[in-house]
Amino acid sequence: MTEALPEAPNVNRATCPSRIVLEHVTSRWGILVLAALLERSYRFSELRREIGGVSEKMLAQTLQTLERDGFLNRDAKPVIPPRVDYSLTPMGREAAEQVWGLAHWVERRLPAVEEARDAYDEARAS
Amino acid sequence: MTEALPEAPNVNRATCPSRIVLEHVTSRWGILVLAALLERSYRFSELRREIGGVSEKMLAQTLQTLERDGFLNRDAKPVIPPRVDYSLTPMGREAAEQVWGLAHWVERRLPAVEEARDAYDEARAS
């Protein structure tokens, strides 16, 4: 990546529609949904437990947005009690891989980040 | 990436500190700052113009957060008028490359996303 940079993405202009999609994918819960579904498909409440800390409302909203953007398949089986499975579309899998790479990178670098923070904070504890 | 998945990142647990860093990096303006600085270093107002649509307040806040996390160098030259240059640290460059990959992927896929949306919307315009 250090070599190329063919052309920079246009996300750095206020009116760019890519920003919207980027925000869907990188939203607080969007990232976590995509990362979870990379492993396997999940049912609604399963996903809710797996992610942890997400309200029903936000999970539903996130899932709808990602489904509309073409990242998720929503498979509602007409049974009682209702059962709905969510899985990644091929495009969603690509997105999830990008996001997962980022998340994993962050995790690996977490110690360095905490070190940097300590240095930063101490330098101003004058 | 389809093969491995050595171990999933712990970001999918509410109390995980990685989430904080992930949200700094993927925040609305964080992404754009990192992407911009991947090309070259920028001064404050330069960056503001380049990104477009960001307020002074939010840009300053974003820059401070990313600096504290160890992603940015802030180089304030003691001249009048003031001049402050922002650039990526080595770690920041890694983060920016991840983020840039994501942004670029979104841009390439934008047509497919818009197609998916149209299909989704029409399927419910019953």
Added chain:
DNA sequence: CTGAATCCCAAACGATACTG
């Protein structure tokens, strides 16, 4: 169980004015 709908609050954000 899977959601939709409502209410409500806290946090994020933008605009503006001001300072070194």
Added chain:
DNA sequence: CAGTATCGTTTGGGATTCAG
């Protein structure tokens, strides 16, 4: 120029309730 401070608005998001 590069920020900080303040204010008012908007939005994200949780809790709760209801429906299929």
